[in-house]
Amino acid sequence: MDLFRGLRLAFAAAAFFGLASAAKGEEQARPRGVVELFTSQGCNSCPKADAYLGELARSGDVVALAYHVDYWDYLGWRDTMATADNTGRQSEYARALGERSVYTPQAVVNGRVHMNGASRGKVEKALGSLKDAGKGLTVDLSLSEGVESVIIEAGAAPGTARKANLLLVFFDPVTPVEIKRGENAGKTVTYWNAVSGIQSVGMWSGQEIRVEIPASELKKRGAAGCAVLLQSLDEDGNPGAIIGAAILDTPQG
Template sequence: MLRSLFASVVALAVLSGAAAEPASGSDGGPLLAELFTSQGCSSCPPAETLFAELADDPGLVTIEWHVDYWDSLNYGGSRWKDPFSSSANTARQRAYNSVLRGTSAVYTPQGVVGGQAEFVGSRRSELAAARKAIGQPSVRLTIGARSVSVSGTGRGNVIFVRLLDRQETRVTGGENSGRLLRGRHIALERRQLGRFGGKPATFALPALGPGETCAIFVQQDTAG
């Protein structure tokens, strides 16, 4: 089960085959803004455009999680399999909905801020309201060249998400057939670096490849 997010920080350096360059954390740091989306959903491009803009907001860390339940949709005699979709991303979304909405039913585009509030992912006003409604992180993260240091009063799993910084995809089937879709911070991999138990700790960071960045956050429990 997913619970409230404690802290999040992003390393925005893109270094071929190397870890991100140093980025210092701060108390009351950025909030995690997650978008559950699909290249097969015609309602999702406006949300992806909004989140691409939000990727440059210093108060947020954005992640695009591409879900897989649109991959089998036949629309107008064609379908589109999102190359970034995964069942693990769908499981994460279902876990959020079980906690935040009391149902395992899902929809796209769906946004989640701070692990605590959900909203229609294309609605800027709902995002703004969600940001005001949730508490600030109680954990501090500081990213070094090859490690991340964690301190603060919270406890939880330290999660690393490998992200594709920018991507353009020409869709040739399904509801978005013929459209050029642009994504930012697309999730490629999620792994647990370790467990933060309330005492200062340091965790090694995986290397990043060309065009990649990463998000690191602490969350009480994780899905999938």
């Protein structure tokens, strides 16, 4: 266990300082896009996608989030990071995208399209083609940590104003897990940006806004990092297009 703890601290520090270097200067460039991976420790086709998501997370120009789902737990290994809310978010995406079923590893890019999360070419193509088509991240969004609060600032809409939901997504930046049973028994897999909770913190209506969240909220959640997504909702409240995103890592001490 001491080895895993050391690995986790080392990876978290590397991720933090890498992102901090990229963020130097008065303004931080918009990410290329958002990749949300639905994965499971009990899925034998997921480690390849998990490794790729780790690369995206370390790149610093993609908001990469891993949602561990619980519907593969019956195969013999209970995913240590799965939550019912993560499974619920994937089901909501399925309804929004007109799909009848869910699967792992599934990557959803910018809330608009989905594909196998291990298909690097398809994910990269989606990031590029969505941006070229004006369906990338079009609204400036920043997430910063003050003395007593976490500050979210969203810019104005570049075109016609539309409403979107501001979501705080809490995650653990890096976690090595030794899997002892199930389809991945005997493997130690390092998971990046595993989501532990999502919280709506307000609505955006196309105008500049600034929202402050008590820093104690992160401590209460026990999260080492968080991201903010500016995401539209469909008529049924299902997640839609993501038009802004930013990420903040807080290294564990």
